[in-house]
Amino acid sequence: MDYALLAATALGAIGLFLMLPRDRMPLVRLGMLLGGMAVIGFFLYLLRSVGESHLAAATGGGVPIPFYLFGFIMIAGAVGVVCQPKPVYAALYFVLITLAGAGMFVLLLAQFMAIVLIIIYAGAILVTYVFVIMLASQGSTGGQVTAPDYDRKASEPFFSVLIAFLLIGTTLQVLFPSDGKVIATPSGHPDQLMAMNIGEVAVPTTAPAADQYVSAAHPPTDIQVLGINLYSQYALSLELAGILLTIALVGAVVISRKGEPKTHILGSGTLPTE
Amino acid sequence: MSQIELYHYLAVGAILFGIGLVGFMTRRNLIMMFLCTEIMFQGVALNLIAFSRFHMNPAGQSFVIFLLSIAASEAALALGLVVLLFRRRETLNADEWSEMQG
């Protein structure tokens, strides 16, 4: 049990609880302060654990600023989505999360996934969200400026924050055990520490030589490796993903079409039940 | 140069997942609820990419590709359902759609 970590988690939970939307919000600023303190305390804890590990000592330590920057933006963006009463702003906060997430992916040397994340999430899914939000909020508020009531009040905030606190608390305690490693280091990998800088990664000499474009002189890029992996090991899954996308396409059309009979072409589209 | 541990990424992933869970349970706007599951998916994706880097194999990245495609198809359905219900009820409040008695 690591009490410093537990304290930071609890602080974050209280901060989140105070920030959740409700009728009157006198303590939002306090919540933001507590939440900010929790995140900063958590980062300090991470820094300490980096400082203590032997590899950091071997390589001279240092503060991995990009990680903390992106991490902070992601967490703050998530809190923003959860606590923002207006859906449009919440969607914009979510764009922030995806952008910072793409940054994280670049730090993890998954450049292709970073681009995919931005294109699919920020570019496609979020735009659709914003469209639907516009469509829906136009009618529901009837021109009102304020958000509707159900957006301004959180339901069961205490209970939900408690569950999430238990979940995050347990996971973090497990992730940072007092007695060292959590999962075994894979063979052929120097240590459980991960390189930050792309230039530092040693390219293994055992490149997959099956492909003519890949040789020791021209090591495969991550897209090539990913593509080979996708179309060999996950070929069947790829087919299934295609089928699922088709089902969703048909399903979305079927669900949202209006159920007016063909015989009443000029029908208003309202159904008999209403 | 600076190094950073796998667990830092996992911690951020877990925190995102937890915050998304809070959002799903507290918000009553359907669009917001679905946005919160997307935050949870983001946490999972970060976990997977971090593990992929850690194990030096691309399986995690492939997993994220599938995750994204399923997230996209679920988003299509979710928005279809939201549009359908909004047309009939003129509200996005999940609590108001409880004609069934428990």
Added chain:
Amino acid sequence: MELHVKFLVPEIILLVAACVVTLLGLARADSTRKMTQLIAALATALAFAASLGLFGNPIAVPQSTHVFFNSQYITILACAIGFLSVLSSWDMPARGEPGQTDSNYRGEFFGMMLFSLAGVAMIGKVNDLIWLFLVLELVSIPTYIMVATGRSQIIAQEAGVKYFFLGALAAAIFLFGFSYLYGFAGSTRFVDIAAAFTAASTSHTVPALALIGLLMAIIGISYKIAAVPLHFYAPDVYQGAATPVTAFLAFAPKAAGFVAIISIVSLTGFNYASSTGSVLQTLLTVMAILTMTLGNVLALLQRNIKRILAYSSIAHSGYMLVGLVAGKGTPDSPMSDGITATLFYLGGYAVMNLGAFAMLIYLQGKADAGEDLDDLAGVSKDHPAAALLFTLCLFSLIGMPATIGFLGKLYIVQSALASGHGTLAVIVVINAAIAAAYYLKIVAAMYLRDPLYPFVVRPQFPLKVAALVCTFAVIVLGIMPAPLLNVTNKAGLPSGPPAVHIDMPTPQPLVLGN
């Protein structure tokens, strides 16, 4: 590299037919749309034949290395129940609002059903986390669409929204678990994960991270089987959905979920003696006790028959979880095998539940009739045959002797006793007694009361066939369980020498250029 697709023939038949049906179902002409039910029935029958090995010999295909049962059993079950489901929802797409014309025939309905069935048929053959994730979604996503579009009352669309949003949450939860399992083993293949667990548990270093992964995966998938803690959606969704859809919901996601949970637990080799295994066993025990007790007690309070059957579906998930708690058992005493018992019960439950729902559909002549207990009052006077079939299925759900429900419970209890879970066995028996009360309430309403109004029934021939076949199977398999038991028993035994479905090159390390 060679792709062996021969073992996927039934699934491919179902998927191709699903695409055809979806296309035809959205056609302009009603006559084209109405071909869909026939194509769907033919496709499921064809797939059933293929799964039995009539075209080539798919039963001899290499089995997945990890799963401890004959995956073909699930395929056979999915195709058979799928065929009966198509029959019992025969006129379903034409049914809508009262007064609606045939031009609203929703032909794509059967397409969705076939997609979902293909997922169920495939789930036993899954040998990879990513594949498992996609197949679970393949089973679920069409059912979301079926619930939302099954009937045009707003109650169905609300049920669809509830089902879908909670389903997305459950997917996020089990994906979180999957991500940790991948992180633990460094591979998404079940073989590698199982090997990692074996290696770690022999050296007593199973990380807590892997344990969290397992627990989250099981809790997330518990949504599919409607078990505690993610069970609460079931009554509302079952009530809101059109009755044929409800019947399908009680089978497809549940079967897929149980096989998925068995696969996840099998990653640890069913080694409940290890520290990881004991935590898993505790989780499953708690889930089993809460699920069956909660389901049965709450079912007592209901008056709506679909809600009663929903709670009963929760309760039956609890019984099946008991088989999982009992685990593999020992090879020398086959009756102690809880996994076989669970799979047997799954098949039995599918048949008897579909029979009960088919009768409910038959008696639901008017749009919303036949849902309340009062609506069934005195059915036996006008429709003695229907009442009799319904009663037999309900008796089987209770677990009366000479029905398949009895044998299912018997095997479950036997496996619990053999593995030293006496208390659990007692709880199952007590629950079965509680359950009898609400099933008998339905029977009493049909036989002892006078009809409140004349019945309108749906005299579709396919529906009658489905109900008859189900009830027949309930009785025949209840007296002579040998055919089903043979398949499941073969299923229960370790599946021979390991063989990999698809010969893949070993994954290369991720190489990154500058």
